[in-house]
Amino acid sequence: MNDNLKKKILSIDGVTDVTEDRQAVFARMTSSKTFSGIAGMCDIITDENFSEIQDYIIEGKMPTDSNSILVAKLISNHFPEIKVGSKVNLILDEKSITVTVSGLYDHLKVTNGHDKLATDSTQFFAPKSIFDKAFPNIDNYNYSWSVVIDPEKEKSVEKALDNIIAESNNISLDKFKEQVEYEKMVNEISFGGLQILSWLIFLFGVINLINTTLSNQISRKVENSILRSIGLTEKQLYKMYVTEGLCYLFAATIVTVIIGTPISMVACRKVSTAAFAGRVLPYQFPIFDMGLFVLVLFILEFVLATWSIRKYRQQSLIEQMQSRE
Numbered sequence: 001m002n003d004n005l006k007k008k009i010l011s012i013d014g015v016t017d018v019t020e021d022r023q024a025v026f027a028r029m030t031s032s033k034t035f036s037g038i039a040g041m042c043d044i045i046t047d048e049n050f051s052e053i054q055d056y057i058i059e060g061k062m063p064t065d066s067n068s069i070l071v072a073k074l075i076s077n078h079f080p081e082i083k084v085g086s087k088v089n090l091i092l093d094e095k096s097i098t099v100t101v102s103g104l105y106d107h108l109k110v111t112n113g114h115d116k117l118a119t120d121s122t123q124f125f126a127p128k129s130i131f132d133k134a135f136p137n138i139d140n141y142n143y144s145w146s147v148v149i150d151p152e153k154e155k156s157v158e159k160a161l162d163n164i165i166a167e168s169n170n171i172s173l174d175k176f177k178e179q180v181e182y183e184k185m186v187n188e189i190s191f192g193g194l195q196i197l198s199w200l201i202f203l204f205g206v207i208n209l210i211n212t213t214l215s216n217q218i219s220r221k222v223e224n225s226i227l228r229s230i231g232l233t234e235k236q237l238y239k240m241y242v243t244e245g246l247c248y249l250f251a252a253t254i255v256t257v258i259i260g261t262p263i264s265m266v267a268c269r270k271v272s273t274a275a276f277a278g279r280v281l282p283y284q285f286p287i288f289d290m291g292l293f294v295l296v297l298f299i300l301e302f303v304l305a306t307w308s309i310r311k312y313r314q315q316s317l318i319e320q321m322q323s324r325e
Contacts, residue, residue, distance in 0.1 A: 012160045021144045042124040057103045069124055070103045071103075072105060074107055209252060238306075
């Protein structure tokens, strides 16, 4: 059946190659009364993926016999009784096979034909001999193929593949462009939430700066009135307000850069590792956002200085000196 399907796909005008990406079956694993079991995809250890899997072994070692398997470290984290040396039951097609956990691997780094993360990510790795015990009449465990096509004939190839899929009830077509759109949607939601959080922090910072500036001006109202009574001009007072505001501005900018940059670099590393399956994206300093932040604060300080001067004009020096608010 697989050979016939492969020949049919290769016969489509525009298809240049069909590669076998992954050999896997759906499996369940149980061990005891305290561990009710977990299900997921179990991939075959092949000559092609052996070295990669071995590189990402966290504990234990690769299976050395036909009764050992590898389990994702994530499973061990949630179920501590599943560890190297544990005896578990691997259930394939309702047939239970007792095996030993020989090692734990990092499921975020091991690829499975669908990149490093997918809804059907690999939960177990097992030698082909274990599969043969459960499925003695099956030789081919192909789970996914990659169809390489001529980009100029993309539409006609897609149509032909859709026709083949419509004739079968046990295969599906996973299009690359649909995966790209899905990843874009997920990333927009995730990073959009972080962007909203950053703007909320920015808003709180602006509110705090306004509160600090106004509180300082109010607390020094009597002092400023006395200075005016002995010769301080309105222009000099305005310059004093602006200078103090600029000091606040520079202090806020320096603190933001010194404290915020290391935190942002760590957050970028953590978020990119989780979102892109272990891949660390390089941190880029948000020049535009930082420039906008400084510009808003700069304008704000001039507005507050102008507003404060107008408030002083509405009261006489005597009234300002008598004020205790």
